[in-house]
Amino acid sequence: MKNSVSFDNQNLVMPIENSFNQKQKRNVNPSQFDFTVGDFCFNLKDKIGSGKFSIVYKGYNITNGKRVGIKQMKQSQFQTPKMEQLLMNEIEVNRKLKSNHIVQMHDLIYQDIWIYMILELCPEGDLETYLEEAGGMLDEEESLDILTQILEGLKTLIYHGYIHRDMKPANIMKKGQTYKLADFGMATKVDTAGRDFIQEQVGSPLYMAPQILQNQKYTVKSDIWSIGLIFYQMLFGKTPWPARDIQSLISAIKEIPLRFPYDYPIGEQAKHFIKGCLQIEESDRFNWEQVFSHPIFNVNNKGHLEYGYKFDDKFKNIMRDLQQAAYLYQLFSRFDDLITFFESNHIFNQLKTLDFISQKEYVDSDELIRIFQEYDFVDLQDPASHILMDIKEIIKQNKYDIKSIFNVYLGQNAEKLNLTQFTKILHQFLPGLHDKEIEHCFEAFDNDNDGLISFQEFEYHLNFGITNSYKQKDKIKTKGMKIAEEIRTIIVEQNTTLKQLFFQFDHGNTRQLDFEQFKSFINYIKPEMHENDIKDLFQFFDERKTSHVSLGNLEKVINKNSSLQAKRKSIFIMH
Secondary structure, three states, X not given: OOOOOEEOOEEXXXXXXXXXXXXXXXXXXXXXXXXXXXXXXXXXXXXXXXXXXXXXXXXXXXXXXXXXXXXXXXXXXXXXXXXXXXXXXXXXXXXXXXOOOEOOEEEEEEEOOEEEEEEOXXXXXXXXXXXXXXXXXXXXXXXXXXXXXXXXXXXHHXXXXXXXXXXXXXXXXXXXXXXXXXXXXOOEEOOOOOOOOEOOOOOOHHHOOHHHHOOOOEOOOHHHHHHHHHHHHHHHOOOOOXXXXXXXXXXXXXXXXXOEEOOOOOOHHHHHHHHHXXXXXXXXXXXXXXXXXXXXXXXXXXXXXXXXXXXXXXXHHXXXXXXXXXXXXXXXXXXXXXXXXXXXXXXXXXXXXXXXXXXXXXXXXXXXXXXXXXXXXXXXXXXXXHHHHHHHHHHHHHOOOHHHHHHHHOOOOOOEEOHHXXXXXXXXXXXXXXXXXXXXXXXXXXXXXXXXXXXXXXXXHHHOOOOEOOEOOOHHHHHHHHHHHHHHHHHHHOOOOHHHHHHHHOXXXXXXXXXXXXXXXXXXXXXXXXXXXXXXXXXXXXXXXXXXXXXXXXXXXXXXXXXXXXXXXXXXXXX
């Protein structure tokens, strides 16, 4: 039976009456269901969703057989003023707002220890689930259609003087091909012209505007930031900045420019819309009028942005590594020190072929920096790379010691991690990871494919790109590994062997080369190699610091690091 319940002797809610509850022919037998709530019934097995404070079941209206969503919440959760206000917000917004793009509430029932919201059923679930089922991203046309529907719901919200404050894919429901806003617990009344400032920190961190993340005052424009992120995520299957905790997200937003994946060009207007929504400063961000009237919603404004130049895979791989290193080392102004002469030369040769600079006698750094900052060369098909980037950022922000982490989860008398132990480590950083995501990461870390992860493998993947006050990056090792792989490739291309080449320069037949001999050896293989690269390579191969490079050590290092480098580039290309 329906009851109107009060907290603190105040009558807070009234049953919501509408045509939905008008008596019709009964065609549902309540005895066949686990629970009956007023004129509605449901089974526990028909759970279709859950949140922090509620579980949603598929149910039925006993009086007419129509399917409904039944949101079940414990009354005890709403005893504090703050929690009580969240409940009142959701009830008030749902009662006032009527739109085909807002999930409607049909009834509100208090029964025993529970509160039940009877909602419009959206059987296809939420946008988050739909994106996962679609492989993470959608094409531009479908993304734009969903964005248009989301904004239709937001128009109603704004018109009535509310902002949502918890916009995210999980709060956008799908009913057929119609998308609807849901979950208005964080919604609040505000001056929609943007004159009122709000201080309260609410919402889901990944989609929060920077002002909310930093506990600063914000305005109605906070939802616009969230809209830009959701649209970006639909298009590219990820958000622009790597983060799994608030501090690393704030750092990423401040330090990484908004980039668009190079391999997935989108329309100019789509790009302009996202840029306008994702301005860090509220004064620079679109207002709601600019959002609703943006040219992207003009039906005649279609077509993709086709870049006027093409980069090969090697160029893109180098730029991926640069972008990762530039963020983790904060070296935007001096990133060239991290790459080899071959790599930098390859980039500039590519740039010289582009129409917009082909008439120049030289390539200035501004051109490279513009490309570096505007385009994201991430491999969107790599399921493990984003996870690894997030873990490394957490390690960097919290100054964790990799060796200590490894040893804590290592079994007794064991030297390597199995999948179970590796899973525990990943869950320490990212509790929400799915089994499949962990399996992808495990396969990526397991360089020798023995089903276990050694500390060397663990350290190799987690140390690449990490530096701070207590651990500096070994630049010589990184450059040496890259050059070693290039040497191996050249040897294969010339159909020779390392040993045959080596003995051409080992004049004393000592099976080792001093620096001058080593320099001649490298120059024979690659005449244009810069001397600084040769010096770094010599130090890298001279592991025993004897001022000589032996044939055995050269073979061992090149073979070992070429396989590691190949696997890292194929699996862990960062953004």
